[in-house]
Amino acid sequence: MTMSLPELDPLDARLIGLLETDARRPYTQLASELGVSVPTAQARLQRLLDAGVLRIICWADHVALGYTSEVTLALNAHPDRLPEAVERLCASGPIRYLVLCTGRFDMIAEAMFRSRDELSRFLLDELRSIPGLARIESMLRLRHVKLSTRLLTDEKDSRPAENSALDLDAMDKALIAELQMDARRTPLELARKLNVSESTVRRRLQRLLGRGIIRIVGVTNAFALGYRGVASIGLKVAPGSGHEAAEILASYRDVRTVGIYAGRYDLMAWALFREPADLDHFISTQLSQIPGLRDVEVMPHLRIAKASHRFPIG
Template sequence: MPENRMLDDVDQQLVHALQISPRAPWSLVSDVLGIDAVTAARRWQRLVDSGAAWVSAAPGTGMSGQGKGCLAFVEVDCVSGALLDVARAFTALPYVATVEHVTGDRDLILTVMLEDVGTLSRWVVGQLDTMAGVRSSRTHVAGAVFTEGSRWRLRALDPRQAERIARELPAAEPAGDPDALDRKLTVALSVDARASYTALAQDCGSTPDTVRRRVRRLFASRVVQARCEVSRPLSDWPIAVIVWAQLPPDQITEAAQRISSMREVRLCAGVTGRHNLMVAAWSRSVEDAQRFEAELVRTAPKLVVGDRSIALWPMKLSGHLLDQNGFRTGMVPVNPWDVDTGMER
């Protein structure tokens, strides 16, 4: 796909449909879009093959809400001339879900997913801080995640179409304690969240019927969250901005809920550290990113912006590797349980 080509109307509707229901059958998608199922599947495969769009999955809020996971954002400063080597080393790690080269007072921002804060601490001390080319780092543990990338929408469908797709989603259910099969499925789904039950069963050593039940439960409980991604330059939102802010502690939840409803916002999470809120958004331009910051303050008048960055190169997004134009080139399965901390327990 030429880098300057935008998605046509049907492509945008197709992506929006899969953002709502990433595993929706082609029969349903084709019915909603008014095209035949073969055409829908062929269009999607073209987008996947070109790196323009893809469906992935990662451990979700259902797991962290049960105290069974740790999400952290890590700022990394690199030794001069070592940035690319350091970034590539991080992209190879299965528990580093996202790697971004950014502007401002840090070189890289990592999204790290691990079992617990103890494992995070051992990894920071035993691996991160001793890695060649790393000059310093700062770790922010996420608390409440008010919204994240799986909830962002292209908004190409009309309300009736969107409701028709959403109607087929499984009802929410409480999260259970993930076992070995759940973990294997989580890793396999991170590669392709639309993989067939038969393929998942073969990969994970189970049966299609068992896998069907488990996958449905994992998504319904948000232990695993799937997302349909689109190459940012093809979405009319080519600039990614990250904002760190401070709010009075008793106003974080209310303000964050308002912020999460903003069109551009992809992530809004409470964090520890110098600031207590982190917001990531997509903007139409650098100028629009500045407007977005002003809109944040209007939305939450007590919010004080402490720092901001623009992503120059999102090198890895939820396990998927991206080129400098934002197109998918490969992936590293997301696996929070596959970590060498370099330290004994």
């Protein structure tokens, strides 16, 4: 998972911090807050984007978009068919994330569906038709406890907002679709694209952002900030202790996501670590403080095969 990334200086770090909280800041505001010229702010941001240090995305609440079923898939493949299986999984529309890992499983994937029927068809038909897959385990995510995209700034609340698919109309969905193509489009550009007034776009954006239906954020490549690894962590806990355990797990800064599941694991998390020793400390010291903990399984990631924040919007 190593890659060539530029060295970051304090100005880069300050710029990333501003974009982590609100990536819709205009260049004039970024320049003012950084104490530099507008051309310098533009050049710095473009350098970070071109180098793969930063992505500007429109994160959207999948439930508000109608995706009511979310599963994590734990997969094994026959060694000689693994590349083919990875290629087919990456091409699958419902799969949003796919990583190759060490441990019990070869791959961990996350997929989203509009209904349980759609999920059933995927598991019974599409997934089982992929050559080379030797083992498939699916775990239904019951609740998000933490979903954090920030690395340099703190979040008051990293819990996803709870919305309903009924919250969005056709104009909302069209606006989100445009922002998922280019999250820094201005209200004027969006208004021209959608053939509505700029004031209409501003009102819609304010509502979508205010309710947590979308976030326009900068997502930083963790490896550019000194992290050297990511791991999926599955936990089994005693009955009745799941919610408390999830809240404690979510309180750790380097834990990026936490979910409550039905399946092999009661809880699953993704965590960053700078060195293998940090991961060892996290497992042996911090995880041991979780009440009711019965078993922990750690699966360090080898490679990200697919990572997509976009959803088909209909």
